[in-house]
Amino acid sequence: MHIKAMLRLGGVCALSLVVMLGLGTIGHLRQLSDPTDIILQDGILLVLMLGLNAEWLRVPIFLRSALPLRRQVTINLVPLSIMGLTGLELLNFARVQLQPFVMPVTLAFLLALCVASYEEYFFRGLVLALVMRLMPHHLLSAVTGASLIFGLFHLVNWVHQPLNVTLLQVGNAWAMGMLLAAVYLRTRGLLWPVVWHFANDFTVMVMSGLAEDTRPTASVSLGVLVAVIYVGTALFLLRPAHREGLEWPTQPAEHVW
Secondary structure, eight states, X not given: OHHHHHHXXXXXXXXXXXXXXXXXXXXXXXXXXXXXXXXXXXXXXXXXXXXHXXXXXXXXXXXXXXXXXXXXXXXTHXXXXXXXXXXXXHHHHHHHHOSOOSSXXXXXXXXXXXXXXXXXXXXXXXXXXXXXXXOTTOHHHHHHHHHHHHHHGGGGGGGTSOHHHXXXXXXXXXXXXXXXXXXXXXXXXXXXXXXXXXXXXXXXXXXXXXXXXXXXXXXXXXXXXXXXXXXXXXXXXXXXXXXXXXXXXXXXXXXXX
């Protein structure tokens, strides 16, 4: 069973990476704009992964949480607080700059929605479950491993930006992946990670676009602090007292929705 799970995990990650790089190369050769390239890339990858999951991986995806709304909000207090702070940052940016956003709002909305939908379905929906099949009795190790895969995928950005910036992204993505995985496991609803991921990407895109050299440079210490908050919250949500109630399929399921 472990060999099959490992083959599925390795195969789906390799396929995703190859398709991502291939579509990115095609987009570059056809001189597509970066937002258009990313929208097409993530849209195609999402459809591909939906098909692979239905026919091969058989990972059940829990879209909407069955918990009472109040309980869902309690679990998401930290992500909701972060979304509130990013919203205030966005309003302050618009007030101070007194100029249009770097990226049109409609384009940023569509782009952030595509990225959040694909990445959460793939990394929190599929990869996390496949890693948990490999380590069914080691929840934190599985969450850490799946989040590390999410972080390492950001190494592809090294193609068009400095290595130090890329490594910071890898670390931040790993920490964010820990938090989003914990939220998904506790709420059993993928919509929460999608909404949080969307809000984060949308805010960054409308204020700074996709060009790394236009983005505000945060201090390394601030980045470390944010990562500590992410990981600390994830560990709190997945503390031993709350792990017993987490029932997660470790075998291929007949129905994936």
